[in-house]
Amino acid sequence: MSDQTEALRVGVIGARGRMGTEVCKAVDAAADLELVATVDEGEPLSALPDAGADVVVDFTRPDVVMDNLRWCVDQGVHVVVGTSGFTPERVGEVREWLAAKPGVGVVIAPNFGIGAVLMMQFAAKAARYFESAEIIELHHPNKVDAPSGTATHTAELIAEARAAAGLGAQPDATAQELAGARGAEVEGVRVHSIRARGHVAHQEVVFGGEGETLTVRHDSVDRVSFMPGVLLAVRKVVERPGLTHGLDSLLD
């Protein structure tokens, strides 16, 4: 009997995009994974189960990802989702779909960069000790959504930690404001989005307290930074039915 295990069969939606291209290369280069199908806009999702995909990876757009995800879950295919736009409502909806498909696993990660995951954890840990917290995220100008999914998720984590610590609203005397000058408000945390060439994906979380500030910063300078996280999720999702939100529990 051979001791070789069969390669996990992987399909990619959004395969010709910036992230999809990297994912295809990373899957191709992994001995335990086989790239069996790629789908882009206008191409049928049926190519994925037709090719026998065990796991599908989605890096598309916030306005199409829910339809893709629903379709894959209905087909009983595991999914790893990197596409942004996952509000708590969307996450709840996915959980409901999965309750009706007990064998299927979905991993949704706002950011697959290991450094980014740590940056969010550090920010969540620091949040209770500072009266002020604001987020600055910087991305390439082709990004279609703002604020980024990472910034939104970080704001939610900070808000949760502040609430648990009994912190109230942040001090801010602004009485006159040019619209947008104070950024977008996510769960009481201000988020400022910069879009400029020369950037890939970067975030600073700036905390302020009595006589001190703390800045936690992460930089993805190349999209290869996301690949170890994506491949980890692809390998793990098949043994994790239900929803895994964020990479944290896969890293532990």
Ligand SMILES: NC(=O)C1=CN([C@@H]2O[C@H](COP(=O)(O)OP(=O)(O)OC[C@H]3O[C@@H](n4cnc5c(N)ncnc54)[C@H](OP(=O)(O)O)[C@@H]3O)[C@@H](O)[C@H]2O)C=CC1
């Ligand atoms: N979680 C993470 O770690 C990361 C998440 N992201 C997120 O991933 C997403 C993709 O980013 P990026 O690769 O830069 O974007 P791109 O625009 O480069 O890629 C998106 C791809 O999806 C395709 N697409 C659009 N609609 C459909 C559809 N209905 N079915 C199949 N394919 C479709 C696009 O095709 P076409 O161009 O022809 O429309 C394009 O090839 C974004 O939401 C981004 O925020 C990005 C980096 C890391």
Ligand SMILES: O=C(O)C1=N[C@H](C(=O)O)C[C@H](O)C1
């Ligand atoms: O569009 C991007 O590039 C990225 N999108 C994700 C987000 O919205 O947080 C992850 C990373 O920031 C890169």
